[in-house]
Amino acid sequence: MPQTGMHSGPAGATxxxxxxxxxxxRRAAARVRDTVEGVFAALLDVRDRTAALVAGRSPGPxxxxxxxxxxxxxxxxxxxGGLIAGIGFIxxxxxxxxxxxxxxxxxxxxxxxxxxxxxxLDPASSAFYDYTHWGWYxxxxxxxxxxxxxxxxxxxxxDEYSLTLSVPVTVEGVFAGVAAADVLVRRFEGAVVPAxxxxxxxxxxxxxxxxxxxxxxxxxxxxxxxxxxxxxARHPVxxxxxxxxxxxxxxx
Amino acid sequence: MAASGSHxxxxxxxxxxxxxxxxxxxxxxxxxxxVLADGEQLPSExxxxxxxxxxxxxxxxxxxxxxxxxxxxxxxxxGGGSFVRTPSEPLELGARLRAYAVDELRDLGDHYAAIxxxxxxxxxxxxLPADVAPLLRSLDDMAAVSGRVAGxxxxxxxxxxxxxxxxxxxxxxEGRFHVEVAAAxxxxxxxxxxxxxxxxxGPLLWLPYGDADGHDEVTAQHRAIVEAILRGDPDQARxxxxxxxxxxxxxxxxxxxxxx
Numbered sequence: 001m002p003q004t005g006m007h008s009g010p011a012g013a014t015x016x017x018x019x020x021x022x023x024x025x026r027r028a029a030a031r032v033r034d035t036v037e038g039v040f041a042a043l044l045d046v047r048d049r050t051a052a053l054v055a056g057r058s059p060g061p062x063x064x065x066x067x068x069x070x071x072x073x074x075x076x077x078x079x080x081g082g083l084i085a086g087i088g089f090i091x092x093x094x095x096x097x098x099x100x101x102x103x104x105x106x107x108x109x110x111x112x113x114x115x116x117x118x119x120x121l122d123p124a125s126s127a128f129y130d131y132t133h134w135g136w137y138x139x140x141x142x143x144x145x146x147x148x149x150x151x152x153x154x155x156x157x158x159d160e161y162s163l164t165l166s167v168p169v170t171v172e173g174v175f176a177g178v179a180a181a182d183v184l185v186r187r188f189e190g191a192v193v194p195a196x197x198x199x200x201x202x203x204x205x206x207x208x209x210x211x212x213x214x215x216x217x218x219x220x221x222x223x224x225x226x227x228x229x230x231x232x233a234r235h236p237v238x239x240x241x242x243x244x245x246x247x248x249x250x251x252x
Numbered sequence: 253m254a255a256s257g258s259h260x261x262x263x264x265x266x267x268x269x270x271x272x273x274x275x276x277x278x279x280x281x282x283x284x285x286x287v288l289a290d291g292e293q294l295p296s297e298x299x300x301x302x303x304x305x306x307x308x309x310x311x312x313x314x315x316x317x318x319x320x321x322x323x324x325x326x327x328x329x330x331g332g333g334s335f336v337r338t339p340s341e342p343l344e345l346g347a348r349l350r351a352y353a354v355d356e357l358r359d360l361g362d363h364y365a366a367i368x369x370x371x372x373x374x375x376x377x378x379x380l381p382a383d384v385a386p387l388l389r390s391l392d393d394m395a396a397v398s399g400r401v402a403g404x405x406x407x408x409x410x411x412x413x414x415x416x417x418x419x420x421x422x423x424x425x426e427g428r429f430h431v432e433v434a435a436a437x438x439x440x441x442x443x444x445x446x447x448x449x450x451x452x453x454g455p456l457l458w459l460p461y462g463d464a465d466g467h468d469e470v471t472a473q474h475r476a477i478v479e480a481i482l483r484g485d486p487d488q489a490r491x492x493x494x495x496x497x498x499x500x501x502x503x504x505x506x507x508x509x510x511x512x
Contacts, residue, residue: 133389135382152383153435153443155260161440209380223438225378 024198025235025246031195032205033238035083035188036165039181040146042079042087043167046179049075050089054171063097069104076106079181080114083191085158086182088117089169090131092141095176103131107157107182117157129156140168140178148241151185151213151222161185161223163213185222189214201247206234208241220245261427261450262287263295265305275304275314277351278451283323283336284348285455286420287427290338294324297334346511348456354508357453361501364449364457365494368430371446372477372493374437376486383436387478390429394474397421398460398467419460426458429474433493436481457500473499 049072057064069089076087088105096102105117119129131137139147147166154162166180196203196216204215210226220226226245234243262282266274282288294300301311315334318324326334352360375383397418427450434446461467473496480489 133386151438153438153440155431155435155440155443155447159440159444161438209382211380223378225380 021200024200025203025244028192028195028199028203029235029237029244032192032242032244033240035191036148036240036242037238039083039165039183040167042084043165043179043181046072046075046079046087046089047167047169050169050179051171051176054095054169054176065096065098066102066104069096069102072104073106076104077114080106080108081112083183083187084181085160085162085184085187086117087180089177089179090137091177092175093132101129101131105157119156134164136164136166136180137178140166141175143168146240148207150207151211154182158182158184163188185213189222196244199246203244203246205237206243206245213242259288261431261447261454263300263303264444264447264451265303266451271306271310272313272317273351275306275311276317279314279318280321280323280351281348281455283318284339284343285423285459286338286417287423287455288336289420290336292336294334294336345459345507349504349508349511352453352456352508354505357501357505357508360449360453361498361505364453364501365497367442367445367449368433368497369490369494371434371437371439371442372481373486373490374439374442375433376481376484376489378438379436379481384478384482386432387429387436387481390425390432391474391478394422394425394429394471397425398471422460423455423458427454433477433481453501453504457497457504459504470496470500 050069053068053071054064057068069091072089079087086105086107088103090105091099091102093101103117103119106114107117109115119131132141135149136147139149145167149164149166151161151163154160154164162185163183164180165183166178169176169179192205192214193216196205196214199216202215202217202219204217204220204226205213206226207213210228212220212222212224212226215221226232232245232247234245237244262278266278279288288294295303297308297311297315301308304311306314315324315326319326322339323337324334325337326332400418430450431443431446434443437443461470473492477489477492477496480492
């Protein structure tokens with residue numbers, strides 16, 4: 001079962017040479033990819049439904065309002081739960097006719113009930129929540145089709161160590177806002193670590209910046225930073241901004 | 253986010269003892285020092301009680317005391333609710349400080365320094381450029397606000413509200429800065445503890461210095477903490493963050509000792 005530490009000499013080649021091990025790495029990467037793609041599939045649905053609402057309206061006082069966005073709720077509720085701890089649409093400032101800033105955002109509270117996240121969205125208020133600085137907003141705004149933010153301490157929404165995934169909502173080429181979802185790191189771990197464990201060597205998932213998301217080794221726990229290490233190799237996870245790092249295997 | 257980190261702090265759950273007093277003290281500090289702005293609507297009674305982790309009975313009692321102090325106004329009916337009333341007379345710091353025993357301040361400082369130090373140490377080990385970006389933005393925002401405050405102090409008219417908008421903004425930004433350092437540690441619990449410490453003493457602790465030297469010193473401390481995190485120097489980051497809290501608390505205790 002799991003071999004620990006670095007591999008060297010002829011033994012070090014086993015993980016690389018053994019087709020079964022290469023297969024375990026492939027499967028682990030596929031599990032990570034499918035887990036994340038499942039969340040993105042939900043976001044693409046939210047994106048399309050939001051875009052349809054926006055497309056039906058003209059800008060100005062008769063345009064889209066907060067109550068129109070409430071039509072998204074049955075869809076959002078359908079996706080909430082399991083891996084997704086929070087999901088919704090974040091309007092670009094100025095999109096709505098009746099509010100300069102708005103989030104149609106729902107999350108599960110500690111008891112598992114659905115609650116709408118209400119933040120102060122009055123720009124004149126001292127508590128004003130300016131969401132346009134956050135990576136999950138700037139990523140899609142700047143043209144990224146799929147953004148993965150974090151893991152980070154999400155002290156404004158989940159109050160936990162989380163990932164936020166987001167996609168842009170555009171209508172006729174004009175940016176209307178983002179569809180986004182929060183995934184708690186501990187639930188993400190629960191979804192992918194069983195597959196990582198099948199790899200007979202220390203293995204962990206890192207984001208594009210090198211932050212560890214989930215891991216099978218205490219040396220590289222979620223939250224730590226992987227800056228490259230001799231004896232470890234990165235494997236791509238689909239075309240996502242994530243990698244699977246495995247000890248003693250040649251990179252893909 | 254803009255200033256909402258400081259609001260989370262104001263509304264974080266209060267401890268088990270003396271709950272009415274604790275709620276009154278916290279909201280009164282936040283209002284008197286401008287962390288909650290004049291005219292701002294407080295969350296509904298049920299929501300606020302839930303946020304603070306107290307019963308609605310406790311909350312109502314606290315709101316009644318705040319109304320008596322003229323810090324909250326409650327309007328009935330449609331569009332009603334409880335609204336913040338910033339006192340028009342100058343801030344009477346002594347009155348605010350009398351609500352805290354010296355021993356209590358010392359203990360709050362010990363606890364807060366431990367949290368801030370541990371968070372800064374981990375931040376220096378774990379922060380990536382994306383985690384430091386909000387800290388740099390907060391430093392810039394603080395510099396912009398103090399520039400405005402200094403400009404007005406030099407030539408502007410005196411008088412006006414008890415707490416000027418500049419010092420209230422600085423308190424909020426200082427709170428935001430410390431929550432961002434804690435979040436850079438990647439620890440949700442340390443971040444929650446940081447928010448709780450701010451709730452307990454933040455508005456008074458981060459009261460801006462009246463003189464330019466004291467202000468420059470605080471600014472230099474912020475920069476040094478960020479630089480130690482950027483350099484990846486955990487020991488230095490911890491020492492600086494601890495000292496930052498300890499010196500602020502020492503100043504507050506000196507002020508407290510001066511009132512009877």
